[in-house]
Amino acid sequence: MRLRRPEYTGENRCLPCTVVNLVLVGIAALAVARRSRPVGLAVGAVGAGLVWTRGYVVPSTPRFAPRLVSLLPVDPFRHGDETGSLGDLDGVDGEAVLAGLSREGIVGFAEDRVTLDPTFEERWGREMGALRRLSDRALADELGEGLDGVSEVEVLSVAGHTRFALGEDGTPGTFLSRPVAIAELGALRTLHRSAPTLDPGVRTAATRPLRGFLERCPACESPLEEREVRGCCGGRDPRDLPAAEVVCPDCDRRLFTLDE
Numbered sequence: 001m002r003l004r005r006p007e008y009t010g011e012n013r014c015l016p017c018t019v020v021n022l023v024l025v026g027i028a029a030l031a032v033a034r035r036s037r038p039v040g041l042a043v044g045a046v047g048a049g050l051v052w053t054r055g056y057v058v059p060s061t062p063r064f065a066p067r068l069v070s071l072l073p074v075d076p077f078r079h080g081d082e083t084g085s086l087g088d089l090d091g092v093d094g095e096a097v098l099a100g101l102s103r104e105g106i107v108g109f110a111e112d113r114v115t116l117d118p119t120f121e122e123r124w125g126r127e128m129g130a131l132r133r134l135s136d137r138a139l140a141d142e143l144g145e146g147l148d149g150v151s152e153v154e155v156l157s158v159a160g161h162t163r164f165a166l167g168e169d170g171t172p173g174t175f176l177s178r179p180v181a182i183a184e185l186g187a188l189r190t191l192h193r194s195a196p197t198l199d200p201g202v203r204t205a206a207t208r209p210l211r212g213f214l215e216r217c218p219a220c221e222s223p224l225e226e227r228e229v230r231g232c233c234g235g236r237d238p239r240d241l242p243a244a245e246v247v248c249p250d251c252d253r254r255l256f257t258l259d260e
């Protein structure tokens, strides 16, 4: 077991998850302290230490928390905005993705900007148009069919917003909002056609950065807007939040963030 979990600590620490875990550690420590004060103190110290180094101590917090909040009318964790990506399914690094896309002519470099091939953009737009017409359930089925390592796709509703839970053997691991699901499945299908020789892992990992080229919402076609990230209840430590996010004002969903 790796003691430190960088994916859940440092800048990736989810503040509400940490708070929930510290509260649970406190409850456990108090329960033990009623029998033995020193042992209760030790439980509290070890538990808090584990939350600090590992991000959380209650197993699978990042997995159960979204399911837990799906039962609430509001989303206090704001995991709803922190949508996952099909790219989470493959651990390919960003440089390999950019190199692969550039080799296939899908992205180019002009001065200090990265550009998207217009033919790819048009095909991607058509794929998204077809997916947009599907119901949530039909879209979930399409997601389940096209992805390796995903055996089931559940449709959840979190604070009135659709969330697709992609899982294997009953364990949801990746959550997608409807706009992101349309964008990424559309991108994956387009890559399959436009770049059939590209490594499948790179194709899947490319779906997240490709979202950065979107100008309209994949789900409702509204023009996307840039807005400041709210400082409060952003889900993670406010000091580490990106400076701006690009959202669909009608769906109220984030499509991507602009890092400082």
Ligand SMILES: [Zn+2]
Residues within 6 Å of the ligand: 179, 217, 218, 219, 220, 221, 222, 248, 249, 250, 251, 252
């Ligand atoms: Zn929208």
